[in-house]
Every structure is written in C-alpha cells, then in structure tokens.
Amino acid sequence: MKKRQILLIDMESFYASVEKSFYPHSRGKPTVVSGDPERRSGVILAACPIAKEYGIKTAERLWEAQQKCPHLVIVKPKMQTYVDVSTHITTILQRYSDLVEPYSIDEQFVDVTHTVHLFASVGELAKKLQQEIRMETGVFARVGIGENKLLAKMACDHFAKKNESGLFELTYDKVATTLWPLPVDALFGVSTRMRQHFHNMGIRTIGQLANTPLARLKKKWGIPGHVLWESANGFDESPVHFKSIQGEKAIGHAMTLPRDYQNFEEIKVILLELCEEVSQRARKQQLVGETIKVFAKGASYETPNSFLRQKPLHAATNYSLDLHEVAVPLFHQFWNQEPVRQIGITLTKLSSASERQLTLFDHDWEQKERIGACMDLIHSRYGKASLVRASSLTKAGQVFERAKKIGGHYK
Secondary structure, X not given: OOOOOEEEEEEOOHHHHHHHHHOHHHOOOOEEEEOOHHHOOOEEEEEOHHHHOOOOOOOOEHHHHHHHOOOOEEEOOOXXXXXXXXXXXXXXHOOOOOOEEEEEOOEEEEEOOOOHHHOOOHHHHHHHHHHHHHHHHOOOEEEEEEOOHHHHHHHHHHOHHHOOOOEEEEOHHHHHHHHOOOXXXXXXXXXXXXXXHHHHOOOOEHHHHHOXXXXXXXXXXXXXXXXXXXXXXXXXXXXXXXXXHOOOOEEEEEEEXXXXXXXXXXXXXXXXXXXXXXXXXXXXXXXXXXXXXEEEEEOOOXXXXXXXXXXXXXXXXXXXXXXXXXXXXXXXXXXXXXOEEEEXXXXXXXXXXXXXXXXXXXXXXXXXXXXXXXXXXXXXXXXXXXXXXXXXXXXXXXXXXXXXXXXXXXX
C-alpha cells in the first residue's frame, strides 16, 4: 500500500498578514486585527509576529493589548478580503492535488500522495507551495507534513510554527521520539477537562497515554477513549476530501450584541433574527432539525454567567417561526433577568428535508416551505436586508448591521 503524504497548510497570523500585504502602512509595525471596541467586539482576532513579541495574544481584549504596546497599529477586520485570499490559496493548492480540504479560513489539508513523485521530495513540494502562496498573496504558510491528517496537524502546530523555515515532517517512526514527550493536552482532541481526567489517572504525556492499556481507556470513555489512544500512537485513517466539510451535525449562529440587552421584548427580536439565519442555512442544505439549543452569555466580565439549554421541536423543521416558538420560552425559563451580551441558536438532530413524517398537528407545512423558499430567493437576489421581519425595524434589530458583515465582522 502506498504511503500517504498529507500536508497541513497554516497561514501565519493570517488576518494580520493579509492586512500587511494589502495595506502597506502597517508593515514593520506591531499590528493587530481587532473588532470595533465601541460595538463590544474589541477583541484581538490576529496579531502579527512583531506584536506577539510584546506578549499580545489572540482573543485578549484590545485595551489589554494597548497597555502592552501603546503604539500598536489597530486594523479593523475585512472579512470579505480574508475569505477571498483563503479561496485563492485553495486554488493554489488545487494545482498540486484535487484532494484539498479547507479546515478553517487559515488552515487547509492537501493530500499529495499521487503527485509527490513529480518532485525531488515531499519537502521540496512543500517549499514550492510556500513560495507560490507567498508570491501571490503575501502570506507566509507553515506546512506540517505527515502520513495522515493527525500527524500533519501535530507537525504544523508544535514544530513547523517554531521553525524558521516553517516546515516539519512527522512520520510514524518519529512518533515515539518527537510526539510522545509532549504534554498530553498537546494532543489534538484533548480538552482542558480531559487533561485533568488524564492527570488524575497519572497520565501527563502523550507517550504515557499511548502506552496506557486500551481496555482501560475504553472502559472509562468508550469510543472517544479508543480514538484518543489511536491519536497518541499516531494512527488516523480519515481521508482528505472536500466533501468532508459538508456534512454538518448541527447548524448554529451566535451574535455578540452591540449593547447590553435586558428587555425581554428586545431579546425576542434577536432570537427571531437568529432563528431566521439558522433556518435559511438549513434550507440551503436541504436539512431539517428536531431539536433546538439556546445559548446566552451575561454582560458582566467580573461575574460571568451563561447557560446552554435544548428542547425538542414539535416536529422536524427548518421554518424560523417554528424555531422561535420553542426558543423564546426556553430562553425565558433559564434566563436570570440579568443583561446579556451574547445569544446563540443551534438546530440539531438534522435529517434530509426531502423526507417528512406527517403529523396531525403540522397541517400547514407546505405553506411554510413555500414561504421559506420565497424568502430565500429574495435574499439571494437582493441581499439579506431586502426582506426582514417588522420586529427588526425596531431599535433592537440587528439585521441591517449584520448584512454588512461576514462572520460577525465588516466585509
């Protein structure tokens, strides 16, 4: 069987690198990409290497970063530009293989097993990719090389990012000497909570996890325990293909609010807008869901509080008012009446919309389908703000502002 050759392409400080490439005024200066602090989104989305030298980290608040570096260059995100550059990088990778899997906006897997023979080595192919990406986008790519996706990811995250060349190859024969000495929470898939469980078991390194009897892990965690044991030993048979990002287990959308919302009537407006967003995405993928989840996060940084609750819908659906009908009382039941700054809606237990279980109580489902299809058609032609619910015209509504954004940030 032919040995697989998988690359994980990771863009260094992606948003900040794009800004420096397209907008030269920030070159040579500590630069961060951050949301607008006046709209409660003043969080660092990306920091260039120079900014990181001041101790600035992604996800910290903007005012904290400014204290570390008063002369910091702050750039507002331009999400459409980042999406365009990411898409262009995908086209570059597709010159070398048709097996390209976007993992996130700044990370992509590519399987070069059947094209690597055209180059002197897999390392030379990786260098060629680095050069083309740098030349055409101005972004420096780090490349992890492995015999499967897991090893490529680990090679990139823990070694390529620390190399001046930005390249590192992790093969099966290097797992024991290179991967095993790392702390157990360095393993992809190990959360902070899982790390504590492992520590309680006396497992503190990836090597100790790899050498733990499989039966012990399966008894405690079942299949997830088996998967983590395989990962610790460097095993991963998952393929690289574009379709692997298509099948969603849930469809959700969350919104950070521009101000504290405490009036329940205003919160209901946001819940409806989120239900509209989730429903539209479900219809686009021809899916319906049976369960809705509602998430809320409090406005106070000093005493944070949040909740996540779920409830079955009356029937599998992708119609926004059906979701809203369940989401509103569910939110009200668990809300502590304190101001909120973030709200989210998620539709789960998805299935194909082409099949429907008829009930005596959902007699108008055909009319709902026609209304949804009509709204989707208008939105696709004229934009998301072309047709809105009347409640979104109130001061609580955020549809018109969100229509200017991608991923919560201005285009």
